Amino acid sequence: MSLKSLSFAAVLLATLCSSPALAQMGPPQPLPAEALVDPVDPAKAAWLRAHTVIDGPVSGGLTFALPDRFYRSKLILLGESHGVAAPQILDFELLRHLNDRIGLTDYVAEVDPVQGDRLNHYLETGDAAALDRVFDHWSRAGAQWGNTAFEDKVRRIRSLNQTLPAERRIRFIGIDAIQDWLLVGEWLTSQGRDVDLSSASNADKARAALAALDGLDGPAVPRLRGVLERVAQGRDRESVIFETYAQAVRSGELGGRPAYGLWGMFHAMQGPVNGARPFAARVRESDLPTADAVATLVVLSLDSAVQIPVPTPEGVQRMRLDKFNIDGPFVMVRGASTLRAASEPGRITLFDSAAPGSPLTGADFLKVQTSVGQNFDLDPGAAQGRYAQYLGVFRNSDWAPPRE
Structure with a gap:
């Protein structure tokens, strides 16, 4: 995964540990005192409390009071900073709520088409080996996705599906660039295709996999073919994600049905970040029929611990750290x-931040500064709702423990 997919804390530590010049500086230093000055705005806090739309304990049991316009959305993205347990709770309960309220079944996930296919195989059959295989890659790579909270969530989705009629069962739609080339090779071998994906070049791997894909069919094959074509062309990750989503919409695989997914916060932003155009921004700027119906929710951390993969001479070590919340000392989010002030300890709380009469500006609660310069610079003049329509915090969450 790219740095844009990692939590702010992981970005900071990965940057520190991968740069010889920075590594010589020792541990990351806190932000300067002036950057940590962040006075409470009582009027904004009161307005947020009056527009609470999701609330409940970090352990689960959330209540939903979202406005009607939310349920008319065709692409709903929950943006988070990976490595914490609470967003996985919110993700499952929001997914279950959307399934119950509007019949949503398409989980547009931050996984590639083959990973999505294997996760669907698990959902359909209960084959634990398929689930293990997907998560084993993340565990070996030291990626934050390799955690027990995410794995348990997939099991809960299967349990939910077993209570639903066939037409209401949730399925994964993998639209990300290839994360696990070895799994792609294994999948092609299981389809009777002999393929060599040993090249160091992802473009060469993609061309070899494309040749082996000829003549195969199945729900994930068109998306996999599209992803491989884009990787073979050297397209960047956000382009691959957007174009694969667009393919699913235009081909009718998604069509006009609503889709939902949990993504790293960067991907879910509907405006430019650091001059780059995230997935959600590309959808919003496109001619897709879903362009005017994108809803982004962002959830941020206070008083919580995060799982951080830290490169060491002995290999990647997953650490539980509690100094990387949005109020310092290493990360600071304005507001x-x-x-x-608008939330309570031990709870997940989201607000309708773009409701009519919002006193917020476009970058309120979304502008990020870190002590190594991996910042989120947004358009300061953007109207509220340009980047996200719903935002909030979780407080006192534990980390998402590594899956070993």
């Missing part, structure tokens, strides 16, 4: 103190 963090106001979010604290």
Whole structure:
């Protein structure tokens, strides 16, 4: 996964540990004192509390009071910073709520088409080996996705599906660039295709896999073919994600049905970040029929612990760290103190931040500064709702423990 997919804390530590110059500086230093000054805005805190739309304990049991316009959305993205347990709770309960409320079944996930196919195989059959195989890659790579909270969530989705009629069962739609080339090779071998994906070049791997894909069919094959073609062309990750989603919409695989997914916060932003165009921004700027019906929810951390993959001479070590919340000392989100004043300990709380009459500006609660310069720079003049329509915090969540 790219740095844009990692949590702010992982970005900071990965940057530190991968740069010889920075590594010589020792541990990351806190932000300067002036950057941590963040007075509470009582009026904004009161307005947020009056527009609470999701609330409940970090352990689960959330209540939903989202406005009617939310349920008319065709692409709903929950943006988070990976490595914490609470977003996985929110993700499952929001997915279950959307399935119950509007019949949503398409989980547009931050996984590639083959990973999505294997996860669907698990959902359909209960084959634990398929689930293990997907998560084993993340565990070996030291990726934050390799955690027990995510794995348990997939099991809960299967349990939910077993209570639903066939037409209401949830399925994964993998639209990401290839994360696990070895799994792609294994999948092709299981389809009777002999393929060599040993090249160091992803473009060469993609061309070899494309040749082996000829003549195969199945739900994931068109998306896999599209992803491989884009990787073979050297397209960047956000382009691959957007174009694969667009393919699923235009081909009728998704069509006009609503889709939902949990993504790293960067991907879910509907405006430019650091001059780059995230997935959600590309959808919003496109001519897709879903362009005017994108809803982004962002959830941020206070008083919580995160799983961080830290490169060491002995290999990647997953650590539980509690100093990488949005109110310092290493990460600062403008308005963090106001979010604290509007929320309660031990709870997940999201607000309708773009409701009519919102006193917020476009970058409130979304502008990120870190102590190594991996910042989220947004358009300061953007209207509220340009980047996300719903935002909030979780407080006192534990980490998402590594899956060993």
